[in-house]
Amino acid sequence: MCALIGCYLRIALAGFRRYATYRQAALAGTATNVVFGLIKISILSAVYAAQGGGSVGGYDLTMTITYVWLGQGLLSVVQFWGDADLDTRIRTGDVVIDLTRPWNLGMALLAEDLGRAAFASLARFVPPLAIGALLFPFRWPTDPAVLAFFALSALLAVVISQGIRFLLSLSTFWLLDPRGVSGLYRVGGATLAGLEIPLNYFPSWAQTALWFTPFPGMMQSPIDVFVQHGSAAALLAHQALWAVLLTVAGQVVLRRAVHKVVVQGG
Amino acid sequence: MIEVEDLGRTFVVRRKTGLLRRSREEVAAVTSVSFRVDAGEAVGYIGPNGAGKSTTIKMLTGILVPTSGRVRVCGLDPSRQRTELAKRIGVVFGQRSQLWWDLPLVESFELLRHIYRVDPAAHARRLAECTELLGLHEFAATPVRQLSLGQRMRGEVTAALLHAPELLVLDEPTIGLDLESKERLREFLAELNASRGTTLVLTTHDLDDIERLCRRMMVIDHGQVLADGPLAELREEVSPERTLVVDLERPAAPLDGLPGVVSVRTEAGGLRQLLSFRRDATTAARLITLVADRAPVHDVSVIEPDIDEVVKRLYQRRSPVA
Incomplete structure (x- = not known):
């Protein structure tokens, strides 16, 4: 059991190191995130200016600015879209290598992604957050315990996001080319998770509907936990439920894929 | 080590026959293959492209479920006991990599030690042996993406051996290598088979691989075994x-x-x-x-x-x- 955990821990570490190799790319990505953060702030501030302050959907201006910087940082930690590594491996047939290893492929990829997310937390999350906290009105949690909840919530967000990306990749086993489905996800996923505007700006029926999906759990929930908007326990429970559901679904689909479908290539 | 009886695998191919109509057609990649490989043997498995070599290999390693027939490898049912089998066999695909592209070669080895749960001392000993025999020290600290094909293949073979597999399956291990690299690899594999008694099964398009390594050759075409026997005899017989x-x-x-x-x-x-x-x-x-x-x-x-x-x-x- 110890060896088993050690194995996935090492894979996570390898994930961290893999991404840590490309520091310039991380730097460039962070710069882009910051620029987009500034653009989003100027647009969202206009909303508040137009209605003369106050709050929109339960967020005041400070909370909205905090939302923007947290979101710009979380974006690369959660990674809605990104390297289509597994898709390519399935399409080219390289996945046979992954399948001839004595591991659980789903768990191995999750471990690697958590390693990646750990690196992203340092390289991609901290800088936008620091800029936001130092140069803008920023809403820190009133209780240090909230930071721990936020960390847990961000972790669950990564698990949910990885679960969805894993399922999308697995669709390659049947579709041979996942670009259609992942394109759709690329367009819709992040918006429904609350990347462009806070989900509480949405009409209330849409917000209710979104609660039946995993999307808010990937970005809006950790942010809401941080700015203490809504009940942290409920947000975390919703995320945990989806994290478990998606992980189980990934395992089931993987098993079916392996047993049913042709592995590509000679 | 390997027992294969009447092994068959068909694939369903859907073909467009009209605007919306599609016909379903079964294509047999492997029709009826039977053979036995004993422990310590070195077998070359050859045939033209599309003959069914890789399909057989995939069924031996448990990646592909046979549509008919029976396979046992190391006494296990490959597709049902894939994970268990994985710990006992090593697989090298000449055209695919099992190393971590972005990481130094040694880190891939270290990671594999954890994945295969190999005892650190045994792992270190085998790694030292391979490093020595394959001359890995020059590039052990180099990220895999910067290795030449010859260097990478040496790394691939090492990676497949660190958990001391009883059976090593090689799918076109020398493809794309220059003569010297090919020779070096063959020498190593021959030694592995002779001194450690590791069973080798390899597919190749290079007869020299077989000549240097395998006492036995199996020829497959159109999903059937055409010939099975010592290489010298077969070659003598036909050309x-x-x-x-x-x-x-x-x-x-x-x-x-x-x-x-x-x-x-x-x-x-x-x-x-x-x-x-x-x-x-x-x-x-x-x-x-x-x-x-x-x-x-x-x-x-x-x-x-x-x-x-x-x-x-x-x-x-x-x-x-x-």
């Missing part, structure tokens, strides 16, 4: 001749009458001469010496009957029976 191509300094009369030469063909008015000789009667080296005595030689090369030729002949030989 006993090699050809020495000699380019002379000046055109000369056909170099008839050399011992062991079966036929002589001339090209470019005698400037190039093609001497077919039986491999059991003489060697290329002896023949070159004899030729050089008779005329000034500019260049020489030896043409082996290539694998497609051997397979073709095996196929021609078998087809009246089938």
Whole structure:
């Protein structure tokens, strides 16, 4: 059991190191995130200016600015879209290598992604957050315990996001080319998770509907936990439920894929 | 080590036959393959592209579920006990990599130690052995993406051996390698088979791989085993001749009458001469010496009957029976 955990821990570490190799790319990505953060702030501030302050959907201006910087940082930690590594491996047939290893492929990829997310937390999350906290009105949690909840919530967000990306990749086993489905996800996923505007700006029926999906759990929930908007326990429970559901679904689909479908290539 | 009985695998192919209509068609990649490989053997598994080699390999490693027949590898059912089997066999795909592209080679090895849950001391010992024999120290700290193909293949083979597998399956391990790298790899594998008794099964398009490594060759085509036996016998049976191509300094009369030469063909008015000789009667080296005595030689090369030729002949030989 110890060896088993050690194995996935090492894979996570390898994930961290893999991404840590490309520091310039991380730097460039962070710069882009910051620029987009500034653009989003100027647009969202206009909303508040137009209605003369106050709050929109339960967020005041400070909370909205905090939302923007947290979101710009979380974006690369959660990674809605990104390297289509597994898709390519399935399409080219390289996945046979992954399948001839004595591991659980789903768990191995999750471990690697958590390693990646750990690196992203340092390289991609901290800088936008620091800029936001130092140069803008920023809403820190009133209780240090909230930071721990936020960390847990961000972790669950990564698990949910990885679960969805894993399922999308697995669709390659049947579709041979996942670009259609992942394109759709690329367009819709992040918006429904609350990347462009806070989900509480949405009409209330849409917000209710979104609660039946995993999307808010990937970005809006950790942010809401941080700015203490809504009940942290409920947000975390919703995320945990989806994290478990998606992980189980990934395992089931993987098993079916392996047993049913042709592995590509000679 | 491996028992295969009446193994078959069909794939369903859907073909467009109209605007919306699609027909469903079953294509057999492997029809009915039976063989046995004992522990310690070295078997070459050859056949033209699309013959069913890789499909068989995938069924042996448990990646693909057979549609019919029975497979046992190391006493396990590969597709049902894939993970268990994975710990006992090593797989090298010449065209795919099992190393972590972005990480230094040694880190891939270290990671594999954890994935295969190998005892650190045993792992270190085997790694030291492979490092020594394959000369890995020069590039062990280099990220895999910066390795040359030859270096990477040495890394791949090492990666497949660190958990001391009883069986090593190699799918075109020498593809794309230069002569020296091929030779080095073959030497290592031959040694592995001879001293450690690791069973080898390899598919290849390079007859020399088989020649250097395998006492036994299996030929597959159209999803069926065409021939199975010692390489020397099979080659002897179907194509006993090699050809020495000699380019002379000046055109000369056909170099008839050399011992062991079966036929002589001339090209470019005698400037190039093609001497077919039986491999059991003489060697290329002896023949070159004899030729050089008779005329000034500019260049020489030896043409082996290539694998497609051997397979073709095996196929021609078998087809009246089938």
